[in-house]
Amino acid sequence: MKKRSFFNTIISIITIIIGIIWAYYPSISYKSITSMVTNLNDDFFLNVAHHELFKTAISKYGIFPFWSHFIGGGYPTIGHPFGIELSPFVVITLLFDSITAVKMIPVIILILSGISIYFFSKNCLHYTNVGALYVALATSLNQFLAIRIWDGNPNEALVALAPVALFIFWKIFSDGKIKKRYILLLSLVFYTSGLSLFLILSILFPLTIIELFNPNKIFEISNTKRWLPITVLSITVCFTLLFGAHFYLPLYQLLKLHGGVTNLQTIAHLPIYIPDFSIVAPTLNFLLKDFFWKQLGFVPITLLLLTLVFYFKKISSWIILTLFFSWLILAYNAPIDLMRLLHLFPAFNYINDTGKFLGYQLTLVVVIASGQMFSHDVKKITSIGFFLLALIGITNLLLKTRDYQDNTYNFYFPKASDLSAEILNQSQLLSLKNTENNFFQIKALNSPRARVTPINGLTYFNILRNIGTIDWYSGLALKEGEHAIAKYFVTTDNIFIPNPLYIGEIYCEGKDFKAGNKKIDITFLFNTIKIKFKNPDAKDLTQISSCNWIINQNYNKDWSTPIGKLINKNGLLALKLSDQEINYLIIKNANNLTINLKFVPHLFYIGLAISLSAICLFLIYCFFQKKECYKNKLSFTF
Numbered sequence: 114m115k116k117r118s119f120f121n122t123i124i125s126i127i128t129i130i131i132g133i134i135w136a137y138y139p140s141i142s143y144k145s146i147t148s149m150v151t152n153l154n155d156d157f158f159l160n161v162a163h164h165e166l167f168k169t170a171i172s173k174y175g176i177f178p179f180w181s182h183f184i185g186g187g188y189p190t191i192g193h194p195f196g197i198e199l200s201p202f203v204v205i206t207l208l209f210d211s212i213t214a215v216k217m218i219p220v221i222i223l224i225l226s227g228i229s230i231y232f233f234s235k236n237c238l239h240y241t242n243v244g245a246l247y248v249a250l251a252t253s254l255n256q257f258l259a260i261r262i263w264d265g266n267p268n269e270a271l272v273a274l275a276p277v278a279l280f281i282f283w284k285i286f287s288d289g290k291i292k293k294r295y296i297l298l299l300s301l302v303f304y305t306s307g308l309s310l311f312l313i314l315s316i317l318f319p320l321t322i323i324e325l326f327n328p329n330k331i332f333e334i335s336n337t338k339r340w341l342p343i344t345v346l347s348i349t350v351c352f353t354l355l356f357g358a359h360f361y362l363p364l365y366q367l368l369k370l371h372g373g374v375t376n377l378q379t380i381a382h383l384p385i386y387i388p389d390f391s392i393v394a395p396t397l398n399f400l401l402k403d404f405f406w407k408q409l410g411f412v413p414i415t416l417l418l419l420t421l422v423f424y425f426k427k428i429s430s431w432i433i434l435t436l437f438f439s440w441l442i443l444a445y446n447a448p449i450d451l452m453r454l455l456h457l458f459p460a461f462n463y464i465n466d467t468g469k470f471l472g473y474q475l476t477l478v479v480v481i482a483s484g485q486m487f488s489h490d491v492k493k494i495t496s497i498g499f500f501l502l503a504l505i506g507i508t509n510l511l512l513k514t515r516d517y518q519d520n521t522y523n524f525y526f527p528k529a530s531d532l533s534a535e536i537l538n539q540s541q542l543l544s545l546k547n548t549e550n551n552f553f554q555i556k557a558l559n560s561p562r563a564r565v566t567p568i569n570g571l572t573y574f575n576i577l578r579n580i581g582t583i584d585w586y587s588g589l590a591l592k593e594g595e596h597a598i599a600k601y602f603v604t605t606d607n608i609f610i611p612n613p614l615y616i617g618e619i620y621c622e623g624k625d626f627k628a629g630n631k632k633i634d635i636t637f638l639f640n641t642i643k644i645k646f647k648n649p650d651a652k653d654l655t656q657i658s659s660c661n662w663i664i665n666q667n668y669n670k671d672w673s674t675p676i677g678k679l680i681n682k683n684g685l686l687a688l689k690l691s692d693q694e695i696n697y698l699i700i701k702n703a704n705n706l707t708i709n710l711k712f713v714p715h716l717f718y719i720g721l722a723i724s725l726s727a728i729c730l731f732l733i734y735c736f737f738q739k740k741e742c743y744k745n746k747l748s749f750t751f
Contacts, residue, residue, distance in 0.1 A: 121242045122235075129227040129249050132507070133220065136254055136514040139522055140216040140262075151212055153524035154265025155563040159586050162572040163195050164211035167203060169576055170639040180669070180712035182637040183576050184585045186554065186597025187666030187686070191714050192363025194308050195268065195588055199360045201305050211573070216522065219262055219270035227253035230276035234484055237283045237331070244487020247503040251480045252276060254510040256408035257472045259517040271309040272473045278302050278313050283332060285345055293735045297356075297728075299349050304357040311460045314350070316434070316474050321346050323433055329426045355727035358720035366716050371589045382465045386456045394444035394452065394467045404442075404468060409476055410513075412506025416483035424485045431482035438475040442467040526574075552618065552637045554581035554665070556599035558610065562586045567607035596684030597665050619644060621660035622682070635664070642666070644688070646706040657706070662688040664710075674710050686710075 139145060151157060162184070170178035178198060179191045190196055197203050205221070206214040227249040235245035253273075261269045278299060285295040303310050321343035324330055334341055354361060372384065383391040395404060405414055417435075420428050437451075444452035444467050455461045464470045487503075557570035563586045568574055572582040583595050598616070601609040619635040636643040642664060646657060661682060668681040677690040688708070 118242075125231060125242060125246045125249070126228055128246060129231060129253065130224055132250050132511060133223050133227060133253050136259075136511050137220045137223070137518055138515070139518040140220055145216060145522060146209065146213045149212060149526040150522045151524050151526045152263075152265050152521050153565050155565055155586055156265035157215070157267070158565065158571055158573050159563075159588060160195060160215050160266075160268050161211050162576065162585075163190075163193070164197050164206045164214050165573055165576045166190055167196075167198050168206055168211050171207060174638055176639045176641075178639040179714045179717065180640050180671075182552065182639075182642075182666060183581045184572060185587060185667065186581070186583045186595040187669075188585075188587070189363070189367055189669065189671075189712075189714065191717050192360060192365075192367045193587075193589075194364065200307070201301075212526070215267050219258070219267045219273075222270045222273050223253045223258070226273040226276045229280040230481075233276065233280040233283060234481065237280075237287070238481070238484070239488065240484050241487045243500050243503070244484045247487060247507065248480055248484040250507045251409075251413055251483075251503075251510065252477060254507065254514050255410075255476045255480065256510070256513055256517070257476050259514045260408070261469070263517045263521045268307075269309070269469075271306045272312045274302055274306045274309070275313045275316055275474070275477060278306075278317065282317060282342075282346065282349075285349075286332070286334065286338075286341055289334075289338070291341075291345065293731075293738070296345070296349050296352060297731060300353040300356045303350070303353040304360070308460065308463075310353075312470060312474065315471070316477070317346055318343070319434060319437055320430065323430045327430050327433075329429050331430050352727065352731070356724055358723035358727070359717055360720070362716040362720035362723075363714055367589075382463055384462050386453055386462070388445040392444060392452070392456075392465050392467070394446055395442060396446050397443060400439065400442060400468075404472065404475075405479070408472070409479060410506050410509050412502055412509070413480050413483045415502070416486045417479055420482055420485045424488070427488075428482045428485045431478050434478040435475065435482065438471055438478065442471050442475060552579055552581065553600040554583050554597055555601045555603050555609070556583045556612075558602040558604050560603075560605055567603055567605055569607050569609065570603040596667050616663075616665075618665045620663055621657075622663050622687070637666075640712045642672075642686075642710040644708045644710070657690060660690075662690070664688065669712070671712055671714050672710055673713050674708060676708060679710070 134141070144150070151161070166178055166181050166183065167190075170176045170181075179189065181188060181190045184190075190198060192199075197206055202214075202218050202221070205218055208214075209217065230252050231245045231249035234240045234248040235242065240248065258270055258273060261267075281295050281299045281302060285292055285299065303313070306313055320331070324332060324334070324342050325339050330339075332342055385391050388394070421432070425432070440447050440449075441451050441455065444450055452464075452467055456464070487500075555570065555575065557564065557567070560567065560570055562584050564570060570582065572585050575582045581597075583597055583599050598614055599612050600615045602612055603609060618637070619633065632647055634643075634645045634647065636645075644662070644664075661680070663682055664686040666686045668684055668686045672679050672686060674688060677688050680687045680689060688710070
């Protein structure tokens with residue numbers, strides 16, 4: 114029996130992987146990987162731009178990016194909610210190009226999700242192998258995530274780590290003893306989920322609260338230990354904050370520039386709760402007919418109705434969660450608006466579309482509950498009928514998901530080297546080369562921040578050409594605005610128009626002494642700005658020391674200089690040098706006066722120290738606990 118069970122498990126895992134790969138094949142096909150086929154969507158290009166920033170910094174310059182001159186007139190990349198720099202999935206970005214990585218990561222997440230929920234259903238909920246396979250495929254292939262990816266948001270697939278978290282959470286105390294190594298693993302999953310952590314916890318915390326009072330427990334824990342799940346979850350969340358301090362502290366610092374965690378200012382969201390204006394919610398009719406019927410399909414709904422009749426007590430926890438999420442999604446269309454209460458909490462006030470942010474949680478609990486019809490006490494003849502029904506439902510989901518994928522990536526994005534003169538408008542850019550010394554910034558004219566045209570105004574494409582994009586669609590709206598000045602405006606016809614207010618990437622305030630006059634060079638790299646005064650004479654030296662040198666990058670307090678003083682000049686970074694400091698530079702190097710400014714994210718390094726300390730202390734604690742346990746066993750034996 115054990116060999117047969119092992120064989121069934123292997124076959125099921127292979128089936129899950131093949132099913133997901135077939136459904137999402139357009140994302141990972143050879144044609145997709147070897148060409149620049151993309152989703153013509155502003156959110157998609159927002160995600161790709163973050164991946165390209167990291168890819169460019171690592172592969173071209175060998176620098177880990179904390180600050181980028183390519184976005185928003187100079188902007189911290191470390192701790193950004195959409196940033197990939199500190200995610201384990203960054204390995205995919207390094208192995209492939211940015212567009213391919215953005216398409217592959219959701220597929221990898223879905224495979225992990227499908228395998229995890231399979232083992233959770235089989236080992237924790239005691240579903241049959243067929244039932245666990247049904248739950249895994251129905252969860253991974255439901256239309257909700259396929260629609261989110263089609264809509265340009267592959268990053269939202271991170272919420273599909275919820276089944277992974279659910280399985281590991283159960284493993285922590287599955288045999289009545291807390292397995293501490295799984296706490297570390299669960300913390301890693303929480304950390305990897307980024308801001309989707311709040312959406313994952315919206316499943317786990319209500320579930321642990323239900324476990325306190327429901328006699329039909331999911332985790333099969335005795336009443337004397339009913340507080341164990343919520344206690345373990347709370348400890349894990351606290352440890353996650355310590356484990357990921359190197360990300361959360363810079364994130365907090367960055368969000369402070371956008372109104373803070375409780376009053377977050379974003380491009381498309383308002384932190385206030387106004388029905389039909391700042392928040393969208395479906396009606397009950399839409400939830401039943403469109404959301405449930407179209408996105409889940411008729412099979413999970415049919416099986417759910419049957420479980421309500423035959424196994425109501427066993428699935429009571431999942432039914433409560435189904436009602437809870439349905440009520441939350443309805444928001445102001447429900448008798449009592451629970452969403453208004455949730456909106457009072459930080460991060461949850463970012464939710465502006467209840468179906469978008471809470472839909473996955475609802476589909477997950479519905480599918481899990483419907484799998485109860487494949488429990489071991491169902492008669493064999495009946496189970497065959499349910500198997501055929503599930504097979505029809507899974508086939509339907511496979512075809513629908515594949516159809517969404519076939520219509521997601523259908524725009525062939527031109528490579529920078531292959532663009533025609535008409536598209537690139539090269540007649541205006543003959544003198545511009547893709548080198549660090551020729552960096553400049555642009556701003557779109559009469560175009561929204563969230564855009565897919567004109568091509569010369571896209572952040573992703575500009576990164577490839579060493580061009581910065583000031584009005585970058587970042588998802589976050591700088592409270593004080595972008596202060597850097599564009600060298601060119603890009604029209605809706607994709608034409609560069611010189612900006613008459615542009616002075617240079619560095620210039621002396623109020624004087625005609627700027628970059629490009631053969632006396633001064635400025636080079637922008639990730640985390641570094643290099644300023645070089647070339648062969649200065651006595652007159653130049655006098656002028657250098659009497660100037661406020663304005664650098665065309667947004668000011669940030671984490672910039673440092675080995676000599677001189679950095680100040681905030683109307684939102685821009687400015688350098689002030691004294692006569693003594695100029696003399697010191699002359700003595701050091703008479704021909705070229707060079708100053709290297711560095712961006713040092715102090716909170717990142719503080720967070721990194723906290724993270725490493727937390728992990729070390731956790732491992733030391735686990736080591737001594739294991740050693741003590743071993744001693745006790747020896748003493749008991751003898």
